[in-house]
Amino acid sequence: MIDFSLRTEHPHNTKTDAVAVAVHEGQKLSWAAEELDRASKGALSAALKTASFSCRVGAVLPLLNVAGVSAPRVYVYGAGASSALSAKDARATGKAIASCANEHSVGEVAVFALSEGAVDAMTQMVLGATDAVYRFDETKGAASKAKAEKPSLKRVRFGMPEGTKDAAKALKVAVASAAGIAFTKHLGNLPGNHCTPTRLGDEAKKLGKSHGLKVTVMDRKQIEKLGMGSFLSVTNGSDEPPRFIVMEYAGGKKGEAPTVFVGKGITFDTGGISLKPAAEMDHMKWDMSGAGTVFGVMRAVGEIKPKQNIVGIVAACENMPSGRATKPGDVFTSMSGQTIEVLNTDAEGRLILCDALTYAERFKPKAVIDIATLTGACVVALGSVNAGLFSSNDKLADDILASGKKMNDRFWRMPLEEDYQEALNSNFADMANVAGREGGAITAACFLWRFAKKYPWAHLDIAGVAYKGSGKEKGATGRPVAALVDYVMANE
Numbered sequence: 424m425i426d427f428s429l430r431t432e433h434p435h436n437t438k439t440d441a442v443a444v445a446v447h448e449g450q451k452l453s454w455a456a457e458e459l460d461r462a463s464k465g466a467l468s469a470a471l472k473t474a475s476f477s478c479r480v481g482a483v484l485p486l487l488n489v490a491g492v493s494a495p496r497v498y499v500y501g502a503g504a505s506s507a508l509s510a511k512d513a514r515a516t517g518k519a520i521a522s523c524a525n526e527h528s529v530g531e532v533a534v535f536a537l538s539e540g541a542v543d544a545m546t547q548m549v550l551g552a553t554d555a556v557y558r559f560d561e562t563k564g565a566a567s568k569a570k571a572e573k574p575s576l577k578r579v580r581f582g583m584p585e586g587t588k589d590a591a592k593a594l595k596v597a598v599a600s601a602a603g604i605a606f607t608k609h610l611g612n613l614p615g616n617h618c619t620p621t622r623l624g625d626e627a628k629k630l631g632k633s634h635g636l637k638v639t640v641m642d643r644k645q646i647e648k649l650g651m652g653s654f655l656s657v658t659n660g661s662d663e664p665p666r667f668i669v670m671e672y673a674g675g676k677k678g679e680a681p682t683v684f685v686g687k688g689i690t691f692d693t694g695g696i697s698l699k700p701a702a703e704m705d706h707m708k709w710d711m712s713g714a715g716t717v718f719g720v721m722r723a724v725g726e727i728k729p730k731q732n733i734v735g736i737v738a739a740c741e742n743m744p745s746g747r748a749t750k751p752g753d754v755f756t757s758m759s760g761q762t763i764e765v766l767n768t769d770a771e772g773r774l775i776l777c778d779a780l781t782y783a784e785r786f787k788p789k790a791v792i793d794i795a796t797l798t799g800a801c802v803v804a805l806g807s808v809n810a811g812l813f814s815s816n817d818k819l820a821d822d823i824l825a826s827g828k829k830m831n832d833r834f835w836r837m838p839l840e841e842d843y844q845e846a847l848n849s850n851f852a853d854m855a856n857v858a859g860r861e862g863g864a865i866t867a868a869c870f871l872w873r874f875a876k877k878y879p880w881a882h883l884d885i886a887g888v889a890y891k892g893s894g895k896e897k898g899a900t901g902r903p904v905a906a907l908v909d910y911v912m913a914n915e
């Protein structure tokens with residue numbers, strides 16, 4: 424993790440390895456670039472001209488030994504046409520500056536923000552720079568670990584325009600979010616044979632110790648005692664013992680209603696007896712990304728210490744075929760007492776979440792938000808830009824949408840309406856676990872809704888946004904940790 428902080432020197436006399444200042448299209452200098460240009464007696468603007476620097480967002484022009492500037496390097500970063508950077512552009516800029524620093528073996532950069540939207544841009548730059556130095560190597564061999572280039576960038580100092588308010592608080596939140604995202608990505612990228620339900624339970628205990636959370640990890644016996652017949656039906660085919668994990672952060676008054684996050688923690692989804700096709704089945708190691716999000720958010724919360732009560736719940740197990748596995752047509756009784764006919768064992772996410780949603784009732788929550796890689800149908804509907812948002816409460820939905828927009832970690836609200844419920848009718852139980860192919864993301868949400876009637880509730884289907892499935896960037900994204908941390912902080 425990069426060490427981020429604020430600093431107050433002027434750009435030209437900042438003692439660091441590189442100072443980064445913004446220039447807009449038309450080579451219009453930001454306040455910090457102007458200060459450097461004055462100190463260098465016009466050398467900066469002259470260099471920009473010679474380089475015919477585009478000033479496009481994401482472009483960085485490195486200059487060496489600029490006269491009158493203490494730092495040996497000046498990074499001019501493109502700030503585009505508008506006066507403030509959008510969340511997306513600021514994130515890309517942070518990533519570009521950090522990548523540039525790594526290329527030059529630079530250890531510390533002082534980044535000077537634009538005068539408009541400086542605090543929000545700083546937040547995004549923290550996320551972008553952290554992303555640039557993220558490496559996954561837990562499952563690489565010793566030789567490739569030794570050979571791998573280590574990112575040089577260790578420290579980023581932010582220079583804010585004069586009169587900026589609340590920068591320290593925003594930085595603390597941003598840094599906690601960034602570390603939460605990295606944690607979520609790490610858990611997601613671990614393969615199924617490493618990231619087992621047992622490992623998730625151990626990670627929760629570790630997190631509890633390091634971040635001041637009360638953690639309860641329940642095993643099969645305790646889950647049976649709670650009557651979670653639906654959750655346990657998914658574990659029947661697996662030799663990996665399940666875990667039901669509860670992480671409690673108490674920053675609010677005793678007895679104050681908490682916000683509860685519930686994560687789908689399928690550590691590998693083969694589909695069970697309704698087996699998935701072989702192609703890209705490795706993606707199903709990311710089927711615990713909802714749980715990973717809960718871990719990331721709880722880590723951030725434990726670091727920020729808001730004055731609220733917040734609970735993270737994770738239902739973790741594997742979905743495997745075997746002689747003991749659940750068969751299509753089997754009927755189980757959920758913790759709520761409602762019975763479920765399992766017509767497709769690959770619709771397992773809802774089967775574990777429904778019992779977790781019932782469990783959440785005991786906290787008398789002010790809101791429950793579940794996060795799950797729930798349906799391929801959601802990927803078809805929304806692609807990888809927006810996650811699906813379903814909610815029984817307009818205020819909750821609007822708040823989540825707003826945080827998603829602000830952080831460019833976006834959601835699109837989908838319908839949650841009684842008319843879709845009919846498709847889940849069963850002749851042999853209170854409901855079936857699947858409807859037809861039509862509106863698959865919606866009927867999945869409707870299934871969960873039947874277990875979430877006692878509190879304001881939102882369901883986030885992150886199947887399309889939690890990971891990139893191919894290419895150089897193949898891996899977990901850490902979404903939507905940033906949006907959910909912002910949602911929590913908007914409640915402060």
Ligand code: BES
Nearest residue numbers: 767769770771796797798799800857886
């Ligand atoms: N984990 C999958 C959903 C998924 C699909 C996540 C693609 C990420 C990428 C989920 O358990 C599943 O298999 N859902 C089924 C539901 C169907 C059987 C009703 C699906 O989407 O095909």
Ligand code: MN
Nearest residue numbers: 692769770771
């Ligand atoms: Mn499945």
Ligand code: ZN
Nearest residue numbers: 689692710772
């Ligand atoms: Zn699944």
